[in-house]
C-alpha cells in the first residue's frame with residue numbers, strides 16, 4: 001500500500017506472506033469529539049492497521065493536563081471503529097513504541113505541534129524507515145461544533161462552573 005516498503009514478489013506471494021502496513025496516530029484524546037474520529041478515519045485510510053499511541057498525562061506539558069486518566073483515555077480510543085489497537089505511550093522516549101511497531105506511516109494530526117521534518121530526521125537517525133504524513137482538519141456540515149477537548153472543558157466551565165453539583 002505504501003510506496004518504497006518491502007513487499008513479496010508475485011511469485012512468492014501467498015495470503016499469509018502479505019505485508020500489513022501499520023499506521024500510527026497519536027495524541028491526548030482527553031474528551032472525545034468528531035474531530036478525533038475524523039483524524040483516526042483519515043489515518044486508518046493511510047494503511048491497513050491503525051495503532052494509536054496516547055500521550056502519558058505527565059508528558060502533556062504544552063497545554064492543560066488531561067482531565068481523564070490515561071488508562072481510561074486508552075480504553076475509549078480502543079473502542080473506536082477505525083482503531084485496531086490503542087496503547088499508552090512510553091513515559092520518556094516517544095520513539096520507543098515506533099521502534100517496536102515498525103509502522104509504514106506516522107500520521108500527524110492537522111494541528112499537532114510536532115515538526116514533520118524533525119520527526120523524519122529522528123527516525124532516520126534511528127534507522128527507522130517510515131513515512132511521515134499529516135492528516136486533514138475536520139470540517140463539519142453544521143455550525144457550533146465543539147471540535148477540541150479544551151473547547152468542551154471551557155464550555156462546561158462557562159455554563160456549569162458556578163452551579164455546584166447537579167441534582
Ligand SMILES: Cc1cc2nc3c(=O)[nH]c(=O)nc-3n(C[C@H](O)[C@H](O)[C@H](O)COP(=O)(O)O)c2cc1C
Nearest residue numbers: 026027028053055056059060089090093094112114
Ligand atoms: C510519533 C510520535 C510518537 C509519540 N509517542 C509518545 C509516547 O510514546 N509517549 C507519550 O507520552 N507521548 C508520545 N507522543 C506525544 C503525544 O502523542 C502528543 O503529541 C503530545 O504530547 C500531546 O499533544 P497533542 O495531543 O496536542 O498532540 C508521540 C508523538 C509523536 C508525534
Ligand SMILES: Nc1ncnc2c1ncn2[C@@H]1O[C@H](COP(=O)(O)OP(=O)(O)OP(=O)(O)O)[C@@H](O)[C@H]1O
Nearest residue numbers: 027028029035039109110111137138147148149150
Ligand atoms: N477538529 C479536528 N479535526 C481534525 N483532527 C483533529 C481535530 N481535533 C483534534 N484532532 C486531532 O486529534 C489528535 C488528538 O488531538 P488532541 O486530543 O490533542 O485534540 P484536541 O481535542 O484538539 O485537544 P485540546 O483542545 O486539548 O488541544 C491530534 O492529532 C489532533 O490533530
